[in-house]
Amino acid sequence: MTLPDQTFREIRDIRRDLHRRPELSGEEFATAETIAGHLQAFAPDAILTGLGGAGVAAIFTGPGEGTTVLIRCELDGLPIEDLSGLEHRSTIAGKGHQCGHDGHMAITLATAHLLAREKPPRGRVVLLFQPAEENGKGARAVIADPRFGTIAPDFALSLHNFPGYPRHSILAKSGFVTCASRGMRISLEGRTAHASAPETGVSPAVAMADLIQRLNAMSASARLDEDFVLVTVVHAHLGEKAFGVSPGHAEVWATLRTLTDERMAQLVRRAEENARAVSTKHGLQLHIDYDDVFSASVNDSALTQMIRQSAGELDLRLFDLEEPMRFSEDFGEFGKICPSVMFFLGAGAEHPALHNPDYDFPDELIPTGAAMFHRTALRLLGGN
Ligand SMILES: [Zn+2]
Numbered sequence: 432m433t434l435p436d437q438t439f440r441e442i443r444d445i446r447r448d449l450h451r452r453p454e455l456s457g458e459e460f461a462t463a464e465t466i467a468g469h470l471q472a473f474a475p476d477a478i479l480t481g482l483g484g485a486g487v488a489a490i491f492t493g494p495g496e497g498t499t500v501l502i503r504c505e506l507d508g509l510p511i512e513d514l515s516g517l518e519h520r521s522t523i524a525g526k527g528h529q530c531g532h533d534g535h536m537a538i539t540l541a542t543a544h545l546l547a548r549e550k551p552p553r554g555r556v557v558l559l560f561q562p563a564e565e566n567g568k569g570a571r572a573v574i575a576d577p578r579f580g581t582i583a584p585d586f587a588l589s590l591h592n593f594p595g596y597p598r599h600s601i602l603a604k605s606g607f608v609t610c611a612s613r614g615m616r617i618s619l620e621g622r623t624a625h626a627s628a629p630e631t632g633v634s635p636a637v638a639m640a641d642l643i644q645r646l647n648a649m650s651a652s653a654r655l656d657e658d659f660v661l662v663t664v665v666h667a668h669l670g671e672k673a674f675g676v677s678p679g680h681a682e683v684w685a686t687l688r689t690l691t692d693e694r695m696a697q698l699v700r701r702a703e704e705n706a707r708a709v710s711t712k713h714g715l716q717l718h719i720d721y722d723d724v725f726s727a728s729v730n731d732s733a734l735t736q737m738i739r740q741s742a743g744e745l746d747l748r749l750f751d752l753e754e755p756m757r758f759s760e761d762f763g764e765f766g767k768i769c770p771s772v773m774f775f776l777g778a779g780a781e782h783p784a785l786h787n788p789d790y791d792f793p794d795e796l797i798p799t800g801a802a803m804f805h806r807t808a809l810r811l812l813g814g815n
């Protein structure tokens with residue numbers, strides 16, 4: 432089933448409207464309200480709002496008893512200035528939709544149109560517009576929402592557009608598909624002193640330099656296998672900009688990345704041991720906290736095979752990925768509760784990369800993504 436031209440144009444205009452007014456992770460309430468409004472037109476059997484924050488779910492129920500297929504897209508934009516120069520560029524300073532989540536929402540609205548025309552024969556399809564993907568908090572918050580118990584998916588599907596591959600191509604991989612990662616913030620607390628008498632204070636300067644070297648040295652196995660470990664020091668801060676003061680505080684931020692959650696647990700332990708060793712040696716107080724915590728995403732092999740089959744039936748070029756993606760995706764949380772699959776939709780070989788300031792989602796992908804979702808969901812529910 433294809434998207435009529437008129438519907439495509441309407442949904443494309445909604446996409447561009449969303450593109451003009453992006454909202455950051457956790458604040459997507461105006462976006463959610465817009466989505467909930469547009470969903471009415473497709474007459475789902477139920478709409479839930481305020482899920483795990485700004486989350487919206489539209490539920491399409493078939494006449495027969497059956498399983499529940501969840502299709503997930505994301506509501507959030509990024510703290511990146513939109514330098515696309517396009518007519519529909521962001522009107523909000525310092526915020527943009529450079530991950531294409533506006534396009535993923537449009538694809539999911541187009542899927543709602545297809546479901547309104549061809550309902551599931553049995554069971555349910557739930558279209559979830561999830562908040563706060565970019566900081567890794569949204570999927571967990573939605574799943575923790577008590578009303579998610581009424582959704583209780585048996586299968587979960589999602590896609591991400593992917594520049595660097597031909598437009599409309601499908602990239603599939605079973606097993607590990609995106610990495611685990613987490614942001615680690617390490618504070619080293621000493622005591623300030625007069626710069627002429629640093630010995631009367633406790634400076635964290637040498638400890639900070641030592642810690643940065645130790646963290647850097649933890650990276651191992653450049654191959655994306657189960658031993659893959661990448662530690663990237665992303666930010667460091669020492670004392671104040673004052674020549675008269677010997678510093679009393681330092682902060683080091685690092686992004687930890689592994690392929691598996693098990694390896695991540697080990698890496699966290701080892702990084703914390705290093706931080707403790709350094710702080711003890713230099714007589715500093717240590718404080719560690721974490722942000723942007725992402726689990727690995729693991730694709731179910733039977734669902735991945737269905738994605739390949741849908742791509743074949745829709746005559747889309749298929750690439751079997753040999754390696755997982757290095758980035759992280761909080762869709763991995765859904766894989767912990769049911770079989771799940773995330774596939775990628777080629778956004779153009781020469782298209783700007785995700786999170787580049789001039790990135791813009793290619794509208795022509797809207798019908799392709801919707802057809803992939805609709806076909807795969809109906810197959811899972813025994814419709815075709
Ligand atoms: Zn992103």
Ligand SMILES: [Zn+2]
Binds near residue numbers: 530531532591
């Ligand atoms: Zn994204």
